[in-house]
Amino acid sequence: MCQLLGMNCNTPTDVTFSFAGFAQRGGRTDHHADGWGIAFFEDRGLRHFVDHQPACESPVAELIRRYPIKSQHVISHIRKATQGQVNLQNCHPFVRELWGRYWVFAHNGDLKDFRPRLHGNFHPVGDTDSEHAFCWIMQELAKSHAGVPSIEELTLTLRELAPQIARHGTFNFMLSNGQALWAHASTHLCYIERKHPFNQAHLADEDMSIDFARHTTPTDRVAVVVTTPLTTNETWTPFASGELKVFVDGCALSR
Amino acid sequence: MCQLLGMNCNTPTDVTFSFAGFAQRGGRTDHHADGWGIAFFEDRGLRHFVDHQPACESPVAELIRRYPIKSQHVISHIRKATQGQVNLQNCHPFVRELWGRYWVFAHNGDLKDFRPRLHGNFHPVGDTDSEHAFCWIMQELAKSHAGVPSIEELTLTLRELAPQIARHGTFNFMLSNGQALWAHASTHLCYIERKHPFNQAHLADEDMSIDFARHTTPTDRVAVVVTTPLTTNETWTPFASGELKVFVDGCALSR
Numbered sequence: 061m062c063q064l065l066g067m068n069c070n071t072p073t074d075v076t077f078s079f080a081g082f083a084q085r086g087g088r089t090d091h092h093a094d095g096w097g098i099a100f101f102e103d104r105g106l107r108h109f110v111d112h113q114p115a116c117e118s119p120v121a122e123l124i125r126r127y128p129i130k131s132q133h134v135i136s137h138i139r140k141a142t143q144g145q146v147n148l149q150n151c152h153p154f155v156r157e158l159w160g161r162y163w164v165f166a167h168n169g170d171l172k173d174f175r176p177r178l179h180g181n182f183h184p185v186g187d188t189d190s191e192h193a194f195c196w197i198m199q200e201l202a203k204s205h206a207g208v209p210s211i212e213e214l215t216l217t218l219r220e221l222a223p224q225i226a227r228h229g230t231f232n233f234m235l236s237n238g239q240a241l242w243a244h245a246s247t248h249l250c251y252i253e254r255k256h257p258f259n260q261a262h263l264a265d266e267d268m269s270i271d272f273a274r275h276t277t278p279t280d281r282v283a284v285v286v287t288t289p290l291t292t293n294e295t296w297t298p299f300a301s302g303e304l305k306v307f308v309d310g311c312a313l314s315r
Numbered sequence: 316m317c318q319l320l321g322m323n324c325n326t327p328t329d330v331t332f333s334f335a336g337f338a339q340r341g342g343r344t345d346h347h348a349d350g351w352g353i354a355f356f357e358d359r360g361l362r363h364f365v366d367h368q369p370a371c372e373s374p375v376a377e378l379i380r381r382y383p384i385k386s387q388h389v390i391s392h393i394r395k396a397t398q399g400q401v402n403l404q405n406c407h408p409f410v411r412e413l414w415g416r417y418w419v420f421a422h423n424g425d426l427k428d429f430r431p432r433l434h435g436n437f438h439p440v441g442d443t444d445s446e447h448a449f450c451w452i453m454q455e456l457a458k459s460h461a462g463v464p465s466i467e468e469l470t471l472t473l474r475e476l477a478p479q480i481a482r483h484g485t486f487n488f489m490l491s492n493g494q495a496l497w498a499h500a501s502t503h504l505c506y507i508e509r510k511h512p513f514n515q516a517h518l519a520d521e522d523m524s525i526d527f528a529r530h531t532t533p534t535d536r537v538a539v540v541v542t543t544p545l546t547t548n549e550t551w552t553p554f555a556s557g558e559l560k561v562f563v564d565g566c567a568l569s570r
Contacts (some may be wrong), residue, residue, distance in 0.1 A: 104440050105403025108363055119382045127374045147358025156412055160438035181436040181457075183415035202436075288324050 061167040062152070062215065063090070064249070066234045066285040068241035070309035072102070073282055074128035077270045079136065080265035081290045083125065086138040089265045094141040095151040099164040100131035101238040103269040108130075110151035132309075133236045137166035142189075149186035153234075154194050154308060156182055158210045161237045165194040168287060169230030169246060193225050197235070205312025210241045215306045215313075218242055222304055234285065241307040243285045245299030249306045251285040252296050253311060261291040281310025317407070317423040318345070319504070321489045321540040322389040323496040325564035327357070328537055329383035334391065336518035336545045338380065341370025341393040344520045349396040350406040351381060354419040356384035356493040361417045361453045362386075365406035387489045392421035397444075404435065404441035408489075409449050411437055414463045416492045420449040423542060424485030448480050452490070466495045470561045470568075473497055477559055489540065496562040500554030506540040508549050508566060510566060516546040536565025544560045 065082045067075050079098070079273040088097050095113035095313055099106045107129060111118040115138050137152035144150040167190035175192055178184075180199030182193040197218075204217045218235070222244045225231050232249050235242040256279070258272035276282075285307070289296040299305065306313045320337045322330050341351050347492035351370035355362045362384060366373040370393050370444070399405040407421040423444035430447055433439075435454030441447040452473075456464075459472045477499045478503070479485050487504050490497040498504060511534070513527035531537075540562070544551040554560065561568045 105365070105367075105406070107365065107403065110360070110362065112360075119378065122377045123374065146525055148357045148362065151360070153341065155410070157438065157440060162440055179413045185412060185415055185417055 062137055062139045063287040064166055064232060064234055064285070065136040066241050066243055067131070068283045068307035068310055069132045070132035070281045072132055073100070074130050075134045075278070076125055076128050077261070077263070077268070078138070078284055078286075078290055080125050080268060081265040082138070082286065083121050084120070084145070084265040088116040091125060091140060092138040094146045095148070096121065096136070096138040097151045097154045097166070098134065098136035099155065100129050101133040102131055104161060105151070106155065106164065108155055110148055112146055112148050112151060119309070133241055135164050135234045135236055135241070135251055137168070138145045142170045144186055144188035144281075147186070147229050150188050150191070152190060154191050155199050156194070158198055161208055163198060163235065163237050165235050167193060168232040171229040171231065173223065174225060174228035174279050188259065190278065193231070196225070197221055208237070209314040211306060211308060215242065215304070218244070219304055223302065226302065232287070241283070241285070242304065243299070244304040246301060249285060249299040250286050250289055250296040251283060251299070251312065252294055253304070254282045255280070255310070260293070262293050264290060264292050277282055283307045283310045283312060316395045317392055319421055319423045319487060319489055319540070320391040321496050321498055322386075323538045323562035323565055324387045324551040325534070325536045327385035327387055328535070330389045330496055331383050331514070332518070333379055333539055333541075333545055335523060336369040336520040337391060337393070337541065338376050341376070341519040343371040346395060349401045350393040350403070351376065351391070351393040352406045352408050352421070353389065353391035354408045354410065355384050356388040356491065357386055359416060359493055361410065361419065362407070363410055365403055367401055367403050367406060378534040388493055388496055390419050390421050390489045390491055390496070392423070393537070397425045399441055399443035402441070405443050405446070407445060409446050411449070411453050413453055416521050418453060418490065418492050420452070420488065420490050422448060426480065426484040426486065427484035429480060448486070451480070463492070466561060466563060470497065470559070473499070474559055478557065481557065483504055484511050487542070496538070496540070496553070497559065498562070499533040499559040501556060503542050504540060504554040505544055506538055506554070506560070506567065507537070507549055509537045510535070510565070515548070517548050519545060519547050538562045538565050538567060
């Protein structure tokens with residue numbers, strides 16, 4: 061099993077604090093040492109970093125911890141291989157282009173016997189169940205819509221697609237196209253919405269605290285979604301099993 | 316106009332020496348300061364770095380200079396914007412997936428009035444002539460072949476496609492799918508094939524030398540393709556105008 065981290069904000073925000081704790085799970089405080097990756101949207105553009113070294117040792121992860129890349133939509137993943145070899149093409153998140161937008165996907169879980177025939181324009185480069193599921197989702201999105209759908213329309217489509225995959229195993233995933241962050245839980249996912257008045261937070265995986273009040277303005281809103289809580293002194297809301305949530309401008313939409 | 320750098324090798328090789336000189340052209344020894352990017356194949360996987368900061372100042376470029384990522388196929392680009400804004404989605408190289416392989420493309424030049432309708436599955440995310448040309452090439456490749464073609468077949472198809480674009484302006488480009496490096500020149504492109512016995516080389520853009528004999532084995536072969544020569548004491552072979560060359564295992568194929 062792997063771990064997922066997502067961030068969605070109403071203003072470009074750096075993820076260095078959350079990533080510092082999260083990256084420790086890539087081989088140090090937890091055993092997810094089979095590679096990692098992170099993708100940051102900047103407007104429609106994308107920075108995408110993957111590495112098959114453990115996140116806690118990777119020079120690329122060290123860059124991310126130190127270089128505050130600001131983004132409104134971030135998806136990160138650390139891998140514990142269940143299907144597929146440990147190599148670069150099997151590192152999440154995966155990226156495809158559709159309708160002139162990049163789409164980023166990461167998955168935590170294990171899908172048994174989910175290898176539908178891919179008759180569309182998206183094919184896996186690696187050999188994971190996760191990338192196969194992503195390509196199937198992209199194929200079905202392309203069939204369901206003629207162009208980039210509204211956030212609400214896309215949410216409805218994903219609510220139809222996710223259960224069809226989830227019945228094959230554990231399907232916690234995150235998806236973003238630079239407009240919103242969609243997150244679906246089969247088992248473990250939780251989230252927090254940070255807003256004014258901002259407080260101090262203390263990492264669970266490293267002895268590090270931050271006073272968000274010193275780094276934010278009163279209008280900032282930041283939602284963080286993660287496999288298990290990143291901080292010890294905040295209240296994280298767990299997803300229900302089978303729940304799909306969409307985050308826009310740092311808030312979970314009510315439906 | 317921009318600058319291009321490509322490397323093709325028979326064994327995974329790091330590009331740090333060439334990139335050290337090349338990155339200086341991104342704002343220091345030359346005026347290509349509107350972003351940069353680099354992509355490294357590792358087997359079928361890809362590391363892709365883009366940054367809209369000048370290459371000579373970018374923290375990500377600093378990582379590439381110091382972290383010896385070994386690859387058999389590398390494409391890098393530093394940008395002097397002619398069409399399209401300075402932002403992340405307009406930074407080369409561009410990446411798409413087709414037939415379960417990543418395809419990487421970078422372009423130097425200026426295409427006037429080349430905006431064919433894209434009726435296939437590839438659409439630009441940014442607004443450059445370059446990404447539009449890449450999407451058109453991918454669309455035409457998808458129409459011309461049923462799956463990943465042989466290197467020879469793909470070379471024939473590119474020999475048909477490249478002149479159709481080149482008549483609209485300057486079209487120096489590099490393309491790789493992790494099997495070979497294709498390079499096409501309208502104006503400026505040159506290459507070198509390094510092999511045993513290896514010699515010392517001195518960078519043109521920085522006071523730096525390397526003795527390749529100390530970092531290689533006798534069977535290593537490395538081809539480097541670049542807009543203008545990177546070193547002062549080696550003989551670089553210029554491309555003819557309209558020439559498309561394909562590099563495999565560090566050698567230029569004879570046709």
